[in-house]
Amino acid sequence: MQACERTNLREELDEALLPFRLVRKRKGKPRDGWVRGIREAIGLPVEELERRVGVQRWEIHRIEKSEQSQRVMLSTLKRAAEGLGCEVVYALVPKEGTLKEMAQGAGGVARGGAGKEARGAGRGEGGGGEVYRLGGDVFQDVADDPAAGGVPGAAAKDGPRG
Numbered sequence: 001m002q003a004c005e006r007t008n009l010r011e012e013l014d015e016a017l018l019p020f021r022l023v024r025k026r027k028g029k030p031r032d033g034w035v036r037g038i039r040e041a042i043g044l045p046v047e048e049l050e051r052r053v054g055v056q057r058w059e060i061h062r063i064e065k066s067e068q069s070q071r072v073m074l075s076t077l078k079r080a081a082e083g084l085g086c087e088v089v090y091a092l093v094p095k096e097g098t099l100k101e102m103a104q105g106a107g108g109v110a111r112g113g114a115g116k117e118a119r120g121a122g123r124g125e126g127g128g129g130e131v132y133r134l135g136g137d138v139f140q141d142v143a144d145d146p147a148a149g150g151v152p153g154a155a156a157k158d159g160p161r162g
Contacts, residue, residue, distance in 0.1 A: 010099045020093040033067035035080045044084065052083035 001009075030037025039049055046060050053060070063080050066072040078088045094102055 006103075010103060014098045014100055017091060017093055017099070020091045021098070024093060033064055035067050035077070035084070036064040038084050038086060042084070049080070049083050053079055 032040075039046070046057055050057050050060050060080075063072065063076055067077065074088065074090065081088045
């Protein structure tokens with residue numbers, strides 16, 4: 001792969017991964033897994049989910065157990081998600097920063113495209129969360145900001161910046 005192709009791919013992926021980086025701080029998942037958690041949250045009985053997915057009751061329980069133990073296949077999870085009226089969103093997200101920063105090695109400041117901006121240490125600059133660019137828009141992770149209610153993965157759109 002040519003260097004310019006790699007750079008373009010990295011920029012495209014960094015932009016696609018932006019929403020995942022914004023919610024990266026949310027720890028964990030529902031105690032009983034996403035399938036069971038969503039099923040119970042929307043009040044959907046096992047019998048209705050089994051009808052929608054086209055399997056028997058024990059299969060729904062097997063899917064929920066395999067998800068809890070992190071053994072569920074993506075294709076199985078997709079079928080269950082469709083039965084719940086949801087979709088599976090799958091991504092590999094850098095633990096810190098962006099792909100551009102990973103490629104640069106030491107994690108420098110991204111310039112242009114999708115990336116993390118440098119941010120002052122104090123909250124006097126409009127918050128202390130990470131700031132990301134997506135095209136001309138700027139988003140700030142406000143998960144730890146009391147003014148945002150401390151909502152995990154919350155992001156505030158600051159608008160275009162130059």
